[in-house]
Every structure is written in C-alpha cells, then in structure tokens.
Amino acid sequence: MTAIPPCTLDAHDIHKAYGRHQVLRGVDLSVTRGQLVAVVGENGAGKSTLLQALAGTLPVDRGEIRLTGSLGYCPQDPVLNDNLTAEQHLRYFAAAHRLPDLDHGHALMARLGYQQYARTPAGHLSGGTRQKLNLTLALLHDPDLLLLDEPYQGFDWETYLRFWELVADLRARGTAVVIITHLVFEQDRFDTLADLAQGRLTPRTQATEAHHVSP
Numbered sequence: 531m532t533a534i535p536p537c538t539l540d541a542h543d544i545h546k547a548y549g550r551h552q553v554l555r556g557v558d559l560s561v562t563r564g565q566l567v568a569v570v571g572e573n574g575a576g577k578s579t580l581l582q583a584l585a586g587t588l589p590v591d592r593g594e595i596r597l598t599g600s601l602g603y604c605p606q607d608p609v610l611n612d613n614l615t616a617e618q619h620l621r622y623f624a625a626a627h628r629l630p631d632l633d634h635g636h637a638l639m640a641r642l643g644y645q646q647y648a649r650t651p652a653g654h655l656s657g658g659t660r661q662k663l664n665l666t667l668a669l670l671h672d673p674d675l676l677l678l679d680e681p682y683q684g685f686d687w688e689t690y691l692r693f694w695e696l697v698a699d700l701r702a703r704g705t706a707v708v709i710i711t712h713l714v715f716e717q718d719r720f721d722t723l724a725d726l727a728q729g730r731l732t733p734r735t736q737a738t739e740a741h742h743v744s745p
C-alpha cells in the first residue's frame with residue numbers, strides 16, 4: 531500500500547476572537563507539498579488573522595496547527611527596519627536562518643528586478659519595492675510552506691508576472707503555498723480556493739486543467 535505523504539500544514543478547529551468579536555470559528559485547513567491554495571473572502575472576514583495564526587505570530591484561542599518543515603511568512607504590511615538597506619536586511623535574515631551566503635537572496639533580488647536598490651535604506655524604497663523585499667525575506671531560506679498575505683500589492687505588471695513564474699517554480703519543487711487574494715481574475719491559477727466566511731473556511735477544488743494558466 532502506498533503511504534499517504536504527510537500534510538505540510540494541518541490546521542484544525544482554529545478559533546480566534548478579538549475581545550468579544552469572534553473572527554475565526556473553527557477553521558480547518560490542510561495543505562500538501564506543491565499545493566497552491568487561495569484564501570478568499572470579504573474585507574474583514576478574518577483572512578489576515580488566519581494567516582497570522584498559521585504563521586504562529588498570533589496566539590489562537592482554540593485549535594491545533596501542525597507544520598512539517600520550515601515556514602516563510604510574508605505579512606500584508608512589510609516588517610522592515612527603515613534604517614537598514616535591502617542588502618542589510620538580507621544579511622540579517624540570512625544570519626538568522628544560518629545560510630552560508632546571500633546567493634539565493636541576490637538571485638531573488640535580480641529576479642524581482644530591484645537589485646539597483648540593494649544599498650538604499652528601506653525607508654526610502656517605494657511601496658512596491660518594499661513589498662519585493664518583504665517577499666524576498668520570506669523566501670530567503672527556501673521554506674517548505676509559504677504564507678503570503680496579498681503579496682503583490684504595489685507590484686507593476688512585469689513584477690506581477692515574475693511573481694507568478696516564481697510561484698510556479700516553487701510549486702514544481704514541492705513548496706506548499708497559501709496566498710490571500712482579492713483578485714477574482716487570477717483564481718484559476720490555484721489548486722484550491724478556500725472561502726472564508728462567518729469564521730469558517732470552505733475549500734473548493736479547482737478544475738485540473740486550470741493549473742497552468744498563462745499570465
């Protein structure tokens with residue numbers, strides 16, 4: 531009998547309230563290697579709350595989250611030190627992840643097209659470039675699971691297309707990716723659309739022919 535590969539992420543019965551405002555009311559989500567999952571839902575539905583909970587940056591009130599492997603998390607608002615350059619951010623994060631060099635970081639910078647800003651303090655970067663750096667930092671250690679909260683806000687069209695090429699490569703190598711998105715036109719790109727409403731997540735499996743839609 532073939533063994534079923536373990537889920538990269540397995541979240542069960544997640545509850546989270548802010549005071550008396552119950553935002554998550556029993557969310558279940560399983561993500562396997564190479565799976566690309568979209569989390570959709572209205573403004574205020576709790577998508578960012580869910581991603582923060584999955585990333586472990588927000589304690590939950592109830593439920594269980596199991597993660598196999600390493601995690602990369604790209605929050606909605608870049609968490610950068612305005613006084614450090616893009617290059618210095620790479621250096622700090624590389625040290626934190628005990629990476630031997632910055633080669634991967636430099637490759638990501640080049641791929642996302644902002645290497646000319648390597649020596650610019652983050653406080654002087656444009657919103658889109660800050661977002662590119664945010665994404666680079668989440669990808670630096672080549673995580674097994676990537677959680678992205680509206681990662682392409684502020685990206686120009688060229689960068690947006692490069693972003694999707696990058697995601698396709700990651701997925702082909704087995705990275706599991708969860709993305710919060712509001713863009714209806716791109717929803718065919720995902721294996722699964724998971725709808726967050728009334729504090730619960732309802733997954734819808736996409737048609738298989740939709741996997742390789744060109745930009």
Ligand SMILES: Nc1ncnc2c1ncn2[C@@H]1O[C@H](COP(=O)(O)OP(=O)(O)OP(=O)(O)O)[C@@H](O)[C@H]1O
Nearest residue numbers: 548549551553571572573574575576577578579580
């Ligand atoms: N730290 C907080 N304290 C209190 N309430 C919060 C906090 N963070 C979020 N909320 C509330 O929880 C609800 C869910 O917020 P969240 O940001 O998770 O929604 P979202 O689906 O990501 O929204 P959007 O699509 O607008 O980004 C909202 O009503 C929001 O006001």
